Amino acid sequence: xxxxxxxxxxxxxxxxxxxxxxxxxxxxxxxxxxxxxxxxxxxxxxxxxxxxxxxxxxxxxxxxxxxxxxxxxxxxxxxxxxxxxxxxxxxxxxxxxxxxxxxxxxxxxxxxxxxxxxxxxxxxxxxxxxxxxxxxxxxxxxxxxxxxxxxxxxxxxxxxxxxxxxxxxxxxxxxxxxxxxxxxxxxxxxxxxxxxxxxxxxxxxxxxxxxxxxxxxxxxxxxxxxxxxxxxxxxxxxx
Numbered sequence: 001x002x003x004x005x006x007x008x009x010x011x012x013x014x015x016x017x018x019x020x021x022x023x024x025x026x027x028x029x030x031x032x033x034x035x036x037x038x039x040x041x042x043x044x045x046x047x048x049x050x051x052x053x054x055x056x057x058x059x060x061x062x063x064x065x066x067x068x069x070x071x072x073x074x075x076x077x078x079x080x081x082x083x084x085x086x087x088x089x090x091x092x093x094x095x096x097x098x099x100x101x102x103x104x105x106x107x108x109x110x111x112x113x114x115x116x117x118x119x120x121x122x123x124x125x126x127x128x129x130x131x132x133x134x135x136x137x138x139x140x141x142x143x144x145x146x147x148x149x150x151x152x153x154x155x156x157x158x159x160x161x162x163x164x165x166x167x168x169x170x171x172x173x174x175x176x177x178x179x180x181x182x183x184x185x186x187x188x189x190x191x192x193x194x195x196x197x198x199x200x201x202x203x204x205x206x207x208x209x210x211x212x213x214x215x216x217x218x219x220x221x222x223x224x225x226x227x228x229x230x231x232x233x234x235x236x237x238x239x
Contacts, residue, residue, distance in 0.1 A: 004030070005033065005059075006058070006059050007033075007047065007051060009057075010220050012122075012123065013123060015179030018178060019057070019179065020075045020078045021057065021207075021211065022178060023083070023172055023175050025210075026091060038222060039222055052071065057073075057078060059073075076110045079176075101155075101159075103172075103173075108151075112144075116140075118138075118230070120183045120189075124216070125215065128187055128188070134230075136187075148195075151166075181198075
């Protein structure tokens with residue numbers, strides 16, 4: 001029996017599920033997973049059977065230390081729990097200043113960038129650069145992209161000498177930004193060289209390749225009317 005079971009949404013679309021799954025994969029723990037298709041008539045009821053918030057991801061811990069069985073239903077809380085449970089996995093940087101910054105950036109991603117999330121939902125199977133050019137003109141999207149690119153550039157320059165990721169080795173800060181890296185490919189978002197190299201490193205990470213292959217195999221589809229509305233409202237500029 002696996003020590004952990006994680007409940008996820010569609011792998012093609014669920015960015016929050018990816019943020020729960022990646023640190024679990026990085027931890028090296030044995031785990032099972034269940035995928036519940038989103039936006040179906042029975043979705044909420046099915047998720048509620050495993051998550052008290054009726055949201056994904058939700059991590060069920062069979063042996064939750066002294067507390068017995070445990071359910072954790074937030075991606076950042078899952079990342080923190082796994083970092084404490086599996087310190088050898090290096091899910092946070094070992095140096096205190098870098099660790100504090102990695103936590104701050106993860107929290108910023110967790111709570112912010114609403115314009116980007118709305119205009120450019122995760123959709124791993126699509127490649128839509130012309131759509132992306134229109135969506136970048138939606139209110140706040142270009143500012144969100146610029147902020148993320150600046151974060152990536154700064155972290156790689158200051159802390160990235162020990163590897164290909166924001167703080168060198170792969171950590172929870174990379175987990176936070178992994179869905180964004182996929183969005184930038186889906187929608188053809190141009191990036192400065194250092195940020196583009198980081199995006200490519202994230203997408204080539206073996207766990208990301210595994211997740212993307214599973215997403216490609218899914219047959220479910222989801223419509224995003226707000227994305228489409230924003231795209232129709234803004235003809236693409238010639239760049």
